[in-house]
Amino acid sequence: MNNIPAQIRTVKVTRYVTPLREGGSLPAIVEADDGFLYVLKFRGAGQGLKALIAELIGGEIARLLGLQMPEIVFAELDEAFGRTEPDEEIQDLLQASTGINLGVHYLSGAITFDPVVTQIEPGLASQIVWMDCLLTNVDRTARNTNMLIWHKELWLIDHGASLYFHHSWENWEEQAKRPFVKIKDHVLLPQASQLEQTDAEFRAILTREKINEVVSLIPDEWLKNEGSDESADELRQVYAQFLETRISMSEIFVTEAQHARKSLI
Structure with missing residues (x-):
């Protein structure tokens, strides 16, 4: 069985790639400073921080039980990030999500x-x-x-x-x-x-x-x-x-x- 990590890695979001509009909380694919893509779950979304807590606990229990779960990271969003985003809804979401958000490694081609x-x-x-x-x-x-x-x-x-x-x-x-x-x-x-x-x-x-x-x-x-x-x-x-x-x-x-x-x- 896989063990949970001693700590979750922290990355910094460097680029907003595209929204995933099928998600109710408007998650997005983003690029981080480690060069990888992540599905980002925003703390400022309608479901708020409780959804991030559930994501973290659920994902790491799945990993602990030996089930396949993409890596979870803490994703830092700078307050200046997204100011040039033309979509007003997305810009509001980014500004409301300054700080630590939750990222899940993007499984390209899944x-x-x-x-x-x-x-x-x-x-x-x-x-x-x-x-x-x-x-x-x-x-x-x-x-x-x-x-x-x-x-x-x-x-x-x-x-x-x-x-x-x-x-x-x-x-x-x-x-x-x-x-x-x-x-x-x-x-x-x-x-x-x-x-x-x-x-x-x-x-x-x-x-x-x-x-x-x-x-x-x-x-x-x-x-x-x-x-x-x-x-x-x-x-x-x-x-x-x-x-x-x-x-x-x-x-x-x-x-x-x-x-x-x-x-x-």
Whole structure:
């Protein structure tokens, strides 16, 4: 299994290449000072910093579990960047996103995963379904799979719709214990026949230590904008405790997924 990095690399955005208008938060392809292209998720977009936090946690947990996930970087955007951008909407977004944003390595030539064209074997399907149950990821449906085929391998992208408990901090303890009913819409659920085996394997990997390593990656400035009285460290611990609780009670979401699958096959 791959380990998460000790730290996330930081790059500086040097060139705005093109918007990706199919994304609701208007992400863009940008070039950074390391010479690589990234899909940039902006802190000033409508979904805000919580989407970036979900992207970071979801992406690094996927990597920790051995799933294919493009490299995530912190992407610094200078306040002067984009002043000459002719599109007023894009210029406003760039100006609202000064500071640390989130970049995902651009997989040039990748194609969108199509479940009709590509069959995913049960083990991998079960792993992705299990992880999305853990993260409460509502955005891996047939309409929008958020998966790519690159060099004949399946890659995961876009975890910004995960962890929706953090859009309302109230009763997060209860939310951590709930089944994930939206798993019924997961594009890979019909193939996910090895959930019990996956559950045992992934619970062993996602120890408290590993979860804390993931949440420790969240930048302070992303958490200080939460409008909460808690410190950045206290908010990180909420994320960690939410995930630890779900992992310790994973039979709840595994059972829900199994029941939803039976209704499909």
